[in-house]
Amino acid sequence: MPPRPMPPLPQESAIHDLVSRIRGLSPSCGPVRLVGVDGHAGSGKSTFAGRLAGALGGVPVLRLDDIASHQELFGWTKRLLSQVIGPLGRGEQAYYTPYDWRARxxxxPHPLPPAPVVVVEGVGAGRRALRPHLALLLWMELPAEAAWSRGRARDGAEQREFWEGWVEAERRHFAEDPSRPFADLLVREREEGYEVLAGPAGTAEPLSPLTDGDGPSAPR
Incomplete structure (x- = not known):
């Protein structure tokens, strides 16, 4: 008699639940399920989005830092809609032009295929103009001051002047176009992994904690 498979560990079950939920959503932008990961600068969006994309089998991640620029920290909506959302909505491969923050x-053009799931991460991923195209919106639940402090420490003295301007710009953005009230799920960092809670939008139930031990699920 062949050995029976072992039941999944709790942490494996947790990431599997999130992946299953996303894959079970209806496409939101043509054939694509766009998953937004928003939060304050320095809140851990990039790390979480990368781990989520890996658990989903290596799906594409669009980083909004590639869409924004020094001249348009938050005024990039038209560029995102024309270069990315429009083509994906038609089931076509999108091409966007990543911004080089050092060369300014x-x-x-960089290709972005109309994959079954695309993760969009960055400050403003849940903005008003993008929400109608999202299948799910996640918010990194870290207070602004704590996130900004971590971001400043990460970027060092070289970016001190940039951060002074960024903080004021981010305050204005979220005052005029908040994302958190529309989040389906809130993501909190833990000592090991993440905790996922129901968001203010109330459209999704919380999941059990996600830990760094969560292995990627098989591509589909």
């Missing part, structure tokens, strides 16, 4: 210039 946009680069060559």
């Amino acid at each position: 210039a946009f680069g060559q």
Whole structure:
């Protein structure tokens, strides 16, 4: 008699639940399920989005830092809609021009396929103009001052002047176009992994904690 498979560990079950939920959502932008990961700068969006994308089998991640620029920290809606949302909505491969923050210039077009799931991460991922195209919105639940402090420490003295301007710009953005009230799920960092809670939008139930031991699920 072949050995029976072992039941999944709790942490494996947790990431599997989130992945299953996302895959069970209806497409929100043409054939694509767009999953937004928003939060204050320095709140851990990039790390979480990368782990989520890996658990989903290596799906594409669009980082809004590639869409924004020094001149348009938050005024990039038209560029996102024309370069990314429009083509994906038609089931076509999108091409966006990533911004080089050191060279202060946009680069060559980068492809973004209409994959079954695309993760969009960055400050403003849950903005008003993007929400109708999202299948799910996640908010990194870290207070602004704590996130900004961590971001400043991460970027060092070289970016001190940039951070002074960024904080004021981010305050204005979220005052005029908040994302958190529309989040389906809140994500909190823990000593090991993450805790996922129901968000203010009330459209999704909380999940059991996600830990760093969560292995990626098989691609589908």
